[in-house]
Amino acid sequence: MAPRRSESLSRERIVAAAIEVLDAAGEGGLTFRVLSERLATGPGAIYWHVANKGELLGAATDAVVLAALEEEPASGSPQDRVRAVALGLFDAVDDHPWIAAQLSAGAWQAGTPRIVEAVGRQVRALGVPQRDWFVTTTVLVQYVLGAAAQNAANAQAARPGTSREEMLDAMATRWEELGPDEWSFTRTIGDQMRDHDDREQFLAGIDIALAGIAALYPPP
Amino acid sequence: MAPRRSESLSRERIVAAAIEVLDAAGEGGLTFRVLSERLATGPGAIYWHVANKGELLGAATDAVVLAALEEEPASGSPQDRVRAVALGLFDAVDDHPWIAAQLSAGAWQAGTPRIVEAVGRQVRALGVPQRDWFVTTTVLVQYVLGAAAQNAANAQAARPGTSREEMLDAMATRWEELGPDEWSFTRTIGDQMRDHDDREQFLAGIDIALAGIAALYPPP
DNA sequence: AACTGCGATGGAACAACGTTCCAGAGGAGC
DNA sequence: GCTCCTCTGGAACGTTGTTCCATCGCAGTT
Numbered sequence: 001m002a003p004r005r006s007e008s009l010s011r012e013r014i015v016a017a018a019i020e021v022l023d024a025a026g027e028g029g030l031t032f033r034v035l036s037e038r039l040a041t042g043p044g045a046i047y048w049h050v051a052n053k054g055e056l057l058g059a060a061t062d063a064v065v066l067a068a069l070e071e072e073p074a075s076g077s078p079q080d081r082v083r084a085v086a087l088g089l090f091d092a093v094d095d096h097p098w099i100a101a102q103l104s105a106g107a108w109q110a111g112t113p114r115i116v117e118a119v120g121r122q123v124r125a126l127g128v129p130q131r132d133w134f135v136t137t138t139v140l141v142q143y144v145l146g147a148a149a150q151n152a153a154n155a156q157a158a159r160p161g162t163s164r165e166e167m168l169d170a171m172a173t174r175w176e177e178l179g180p181d182e183w184s185f186t187r188t189i190g191d192q193m194r195d196h197d198d199r200e201q202f203l204a205g206i207d208i209a210l211a212g213i214a215a216l217y218p219p220p
Numbered sequence: 221m222a223p224r225r226s227e228s229l230s231r232e233r234i235v236a237a238a239i240e241v242l243d244a245a246g247e248g249g250l251t252f253r254v255l256s257e258r259l260a261t262g263p264g265a266i267y268w269h270v271a272n273k274g275e276l277l278g279a280a281t282d283a284v285v286l287a288a289l290e291e292e293p294a295s296g297s298p299q300d301r302v303r304a305v306a307l308g309l310f311d312a313v314d315d316h317p318w319i320a321a322q323l324s325a326g327a328w329q330a331g332t333p334r335i336v337e338a339v340g341r342q343v344r345a346l347g348v349p350q351r352d353w354f355v356t357t358t359v360l361v362q363y364v365l366g367a368a369a370q371n372a373a374n375a376q377a378a379r380p381g382t383s384r385e386e387m388l389d390a391m392a393t394r395w396e397e398l399g400p401d402e403w404s405f406t407r408t409i410g411d412q413m414r415d416h417d418d419r420e421q422f423l424a425g426i427d428i429a430l431a432g433i434a435a436l437y438p439p440p
Numbered sequence: 441a442a443c444t445g446c447g448a449t450g451g452a453a454c455a456a457c458g459t460t461c462c463a464g465a466g467g468a469g470c
Numbered sequence: 471g472c473t474c475c476t477c478t479g480g481a482a483c484g485t486t487g488t489t490c491c492a493t494c495g496c497a498g499t500t
Binding site for chain 2: 100101104105113116117120121123124130131132133134135136137138139142143145146147149150153175178182183184185186188189192193196200201204205207208209210211212213214215216
C-alpha cells in the first residue's frame, strides 16, 4: 500500500476515470489506451487492478447505479416511491447512456440486488401476497431497466447533426406514409409519436403496472 | 444481375449465412473472416452488399423478427393475441439470443414497426381510447423487448459448465445470506427465484399490464 | 464477333483494439 | 544493506472491422 506517485493507481481511481471517459466519449470511446493516457500510465498497469474490459464496465455501471439509488426518499405512498425509484434509474440511464447496454445485457450483477431491494420493499407495501413477491418485483425491474435502456438507445441513435425532434418527425412521417391496409394502426399514431415526452411515457408504463397490481391484488 | 458462380453473392445469402453463424457461435463468433470463409469469398466482397457490421446485425435481427411475427394467429380474445405475439417474440429471442442486444439497443429500426402494428391492433381492440394508443402500445413493446432481452442475457451469462439450475441456486443462496436489516426483502425471495419458470414470469408481466389496461380503461 | 463499360469479386493491407508479457522500480521487513 | 514482493508502464502479439485496388466476366453496343 505504498503510493509511488503523488496519487497511486487504484481500482477506484480507474473506475472513476472510466466513468468520465464514458460520459464524455460514449461506450466506443473507452479504450485502455485513452484510459492509460488519462491516468498517466500504461495499459499493463490497469490490468493489475482490473481483470478485463467487461469487469471495468460492470464496476462503472455498479458505481452509477449505486449513486442513483442513494437519493431514495423514505416518504410518500408506496406507489409514489416506486415512481421515485424508477425515475431515479431512468434519469441515471439518461445521464449515462452507456449503462443501458450493461443493464439489459449483463443484468443481475452486483448492483442489481440493490434495485430489487428498493423496488421489492414497495411491492411488499402494496399488499402483494408473499408468494408473488418475486414475480411482481422482477417484472417491475425488467420494465424499468428495459424501457430505460431503449430510451437511451433511441436518444443516441440520432446521427450527430439531427436533433431529437427532427428524428422523431422523420420517423413519424415515414409511419404515416405506410399502406392503409397493412399498417392500419401504425400510421395513425405518428402524431402522438411526434410530440411525446420520454419521461411521461415511461411513467405511464409504471402507472399501468401499478394499476394492474392494484387490480390483481385488491386491498382489503 | 449475372451469377458469376453457381450461386452468386447477394444480401440475402449474406444475411442468411450471418444468422447461421450467430446461432452457432454467438454474437462474438460473427466476424467478416469466418463469414467470408463460409461464403467462399473475401471480406471485401461482402462490403459491396452490406455497409458495415452494424447494418448486417440489424438486417439479421429484422429477418428473425419478421419470421417470428409471421405465425400470428387471428383468433382468440385481444388479451390472448397480445400473449401470443409476446410469446412469439420471447421464444424468438430465446432461440437467437444475439438479437437481444440489437432489440434493446438499436430498437425502432425497420423491424420495429411490424411489432408495433401487431401489438397496437390488440391495444385498439382492447378499447383503449385513441389518444392513448401510442403510449400504451409502446409501453407494451418496451416491456416485451426489454424483458426478453434480459432473459436471454441471463440465460447466456452462465459460464459454460454450469447449468441454469446451478447458477440460480448459487445466486439465491447468495441473496439469502445477505444482512437481515439492509436486505429484508431480497433475502426472502431466494426460494422463489430458485424454482421459477422464465416463460411464466414473462407472461405474469403481460398479465399485470393487461390488468392495468383493463383497470385504466374499463370496458363500457 | 470483338470491344467496352461497369457491377461485382476477393485477396492484401491498414489502423485500432483488448490483452499479455516482462524488465524493472521502489517501499517494507528482516 | 539486502531481499522480497507488489506494482508499474512500455513494447509486442493476435484479431478485429474496414479500405483499397487489381481483376474478373456478363450486357449492351458496334
